[in-house]
Amino acid sequence: MPDATAMAVRDGTVAWLGSDEVGRAQFPDAAVTDLDGGFVAPAFVDSHIHTTATGLTLTGLDLRGATSLRHCLDLLAAYARSHPGGVIWGHGWDESGWPERCAPSTGDVDAAVGGQAAYLARVDVHSAVASTALRRAADVGDEVPLTSDAHHRVRRAARDRLTAQQRTQARAAALDAAAALGVVAVHECAGPEIGGLDDWLELRAHDHGVEVVGYWGEHVATAAQAVELLAATQARGLAGDLFVDGAIGSRTAWLHEPYSDLPDGCPTPTGNTHLDADAVTAHLSACTEAGITAGFHVIGDAAVTTVVSALDSVVDRFGVAAVARCGHRLEHLEMVTDEQAAQLGSWGVIASMQPNFDALWGGNTGMYAQRLGAARAAGLNRFALLASQGVPLAFGSDSPVTDMNPWATVRAATRHHTPGSAISARAAFAAATRGAWRAGGVRDGLMGTLVPGAPASYAVWDADSFEVSAPADAVQRWSTDSRSRVPVLPALDGALPTCRQTVHRGSVIHG
Structure with a gap:
């Protein structure tokens, strides 16, 4: 584990990383963070995300844990009982792992939600099932599951039934979750058939420490x-x-x-x-x-x-x-x-x-x-x-x-x-740090690294173990360049590292 104990940041830029008091004394005007045994590394970038849909899953009906068709419908019925008003937005069913190997039918959904409008996207979000009420609103037939244009129309009808508060809460939940995972930037993959222009413009206006890089499809x-x-x-x-x-x-x-x-x-x-x-x-x-x-x-x-x-x-x-x-x-x-x-x-x-x-x-x-x-x-x-x-x-x-x-x-x-x-x-x-920055158009040779002069975008982690011992000053040279002495990564065989703090361009956005 790297044994640097502190990092100095000045004007949003890394000034020094190390453990010696002489180095620390060179930057009296910098903000110094004591790592207290934590593992520090460049922050992550998620190169492909759908922010509002992620937040709707976090705050709404997440079906990714359903183990069977019956389990999925039970989760849906319980959610409908506790959320009797508005549209039900669910995500994540995957029949390929169920013993039945079949998607929910329109009748299945109606029996679980009654007359409510319900949209349930398959885990890959390229097909969905929906209640009769929502199908009628979108003017689609009985295709199961819904794909292509029929799916886009149903999703648009469901999206139109979300309140402004639901959308705002969803975005906040998604970006908060990203920051808590050491992610300082996300690439939003937006488009007219995904969230629509209104969703993208609302996301651009959403004030949050996580940087949103948008692509329009x-x-x-x-x-x-x-x-x-x-x-x-x-x-x-x-x-x-x-x-x-x-x-x-x-x-x-x-x-x-x-x-x-x-x-x-x-x-x-x-x-x-x-x-x-x-x-x-x-x-x-x-x-x-x-x-x-x-x-x-x-x-x-x-x-x-x-x-x-x-x-x-x-x-x-x-x-x-x-x-x-x-x-x-x-x-x-x-x-x-x-x-x-x-x-x-x-x-x-x-x-x-x-x-x-x-x-x-x-x-x-x-x-x-x-x-x-x-x-x-x-x-x-x-x-x-x-x-x-x-x-x-x-x-x-x-x-x-x-x-x-x-x-x-x-x-x-x-x-x-x-x-x-x-x-x-x-x-x-x-690929999850420097490569993702480069994919988003940032090619200054510094972003995604953690060396003096680089933007102070990093995360501090608690990890149980590391693959091998690192050189004592390795953290000072945190770079994804294969020629540099990069500290070893946490061992990922057991529990994944826990993010203690996330910082983007010198500003703390988590912890």
Whole structure:
């Protein structure tokens, strides 16, 4: 464990870290924090989050713990009894782990909530079930589960029934939770079909110590449209959850070959396509011409092929340097080939990924194997391949899909179910700190490190043990540069570290 005992911060910048009194005396005008045995490290950044939806899960009906269809419906009925007014917003059911292996029906939901409006998103938020009252309000039929446009309409109807107080409380809860987990910045992946423009503008106006970097997922066809939309939204880029396809769990990710466990009569055996090759190319071209970050939600192998082919044509048109300067990013990128990884690495395209997806759904009997078969499932979330080809990695949670705890993210990246796809704890930590800052456009060489002169964005942790002993002055050189003497990370075999204090640019935001 690093044995530096104090840190000095002056004007929001790290001035000194160490244990010697001589060093401490050099900065009499700085604010000195005594670490008292705590482990200090650069603060985390979550590269993909949905803030209001996360808060609604924290303050509302969280179904991620449901172990069966009956359990899910019991949780729903109990919540409805204790919240008789307004819309019920639930999240997180996952039938792939239930003995019934089937989603709740509209009748199931109605029996649990009576005449209330209820929206229940599947854990990946690419399908949902809803009560009859809400379906009627959204003018959708009896499809179960709801996907694509029908799902978007029902979610919009549910969102419209939330009060301003509910939305504000949800955002505060989500950002408070992030700060308590040592997260000082989040990348909000907003868009017209996710939370809508009002939700994004309200989040931008929400005063909180956690920094919100916003991406707006809406398609454009010309550079002029890109500039106009970026100015209207004040987002960091036209990226994030601009959907090319859906998700594997909802059988809506766009595949080359059909799903292995298709229900009878499935009209889309290879998933859903939201943007075709021409639309993807147009968006990338428009943003590259305007010098704006572009990006997409892309999961299935057919979707990845479409995006990589589009990037290839844009590189031919504008050149590698112009594409790399934009910092284009791909969210999730779960199914990628060796050749595609090499191409993305040569173009400087960023992979914003979620290691907890593999932790939750990987393995020979997990959800991926159910949907795709074991052979295809073994080729998902190839962190080591992408890193080896020079693809910049940024890690996040996609909360509320998975938990925001960044140490769980680091642990998951080191324990990939498929041999050869895991990365080291140091590489995973870098992807959740410096890599995520870089993905958000901060490339000053200091953010995400903890060295004199760097912004004072850090967290102090209590941890039971560390992997090996660290050199006595290692904490003074906290950097994600592999050439520096980085302190070892906490051992993640047992309880995860507890955050004692979170500081962003010199201001305490937790603890």
